[in-house]
Amino acid sequence: xxxxxxxxxxxxxxxxxxxxxxxxxxxxxxxxxxxxxxxxxxxxxxxxxxxxxxxxxxxxxxxxxxxxxxxxxxxxxxxxxxxxxxxxxxxxxxxxxxxxxxxxx
DNA sequence: GAGTCATTCGTTG
DNA sequence: CAACGAATGACTC
Numbered sequence: 001x002x003x004x005x006x007x008x009x010x011x012x013x014x015x016x017x018x019x020x021x022x023x024x025x026x027x028x029x030x031x032x033x034x035x036x037x038x039x040x041x042x043x044x045x046x047x048x049x050x051x052x053x054x055x056x057x058x059x060x061x062x063x064x065x066x067x068x069x070x071x072x073x074x075x076x077x078x079x080x081x082x083x084x085x086x087x088x089x090x091x092x093x094x095x096x097x098x099x100x101x102x103x104x105x
Numbered sequence: 106g107a108g109t110c111a112t113t114c115g116t117t118g
Numbered sequence: 119c120a121a122c123g124a125a126t127g128a129c130t131c
Contacts, residue, residue: 005128024112028127035127040111045129059112066111075111109130117122 002047005033009042010052012104019087020102021095025060030104036060044069055082056102062095 008031016022024036033039043054044066055078059065067079080090089096 003129028112033127035125036112037110037126038112038128041109041127041129044111054111057111061113064111069111071111079111107131110128113125115122115124118120 005031005038006042006045008032009039010046010048013043013052013054013057014048015104016053016056016102019100021056021058021083021088021100022102023058023060024065026101026103027057040066055079056086056088058095058101062098062101064090064093064095 012027012030024039027039028036046052046054064076064079067075088100
């Protein structure tokens with residue numbers, strides 16, 4: 001069973017176009033949540049894995065964030081790899097071009 | 106009902 | 119700039 005909150009997150013993340021990324025903070029504020037952690041929780045489940053590009057979501061400090069339940073290791077390694085396919089590159093574990101961040105509005 | 110979490114901001118050194 | 123602590127909101131058991 002999915003909650004309205006999770007659906008909100010999946011909807012917001014699904015709106016992020018290719019070659020662009022978003023942050024937990026932006027998603028959280030976009031759906032009306034004061035905690036970015038809740039967003040990560042919803043993405044962690046990600047029942048719509050291929051439909052919801054959870055790999056297009058990073059931390060607000062331009063860090064890679066987490067992936068597949070891990071915040072470092074092969075998890076984020078695969079995340080950066082996927083982002084690299086989207087023309088989104090990372091440097092030292094941080095987003096290369098902050099302009100890649102997609103902000104609604 | 107308590108524990109856990111893929112975060113974020115503020116203070117201190 | 120770097121490291122630590124406190125706060126927030128929701129999902130899982």
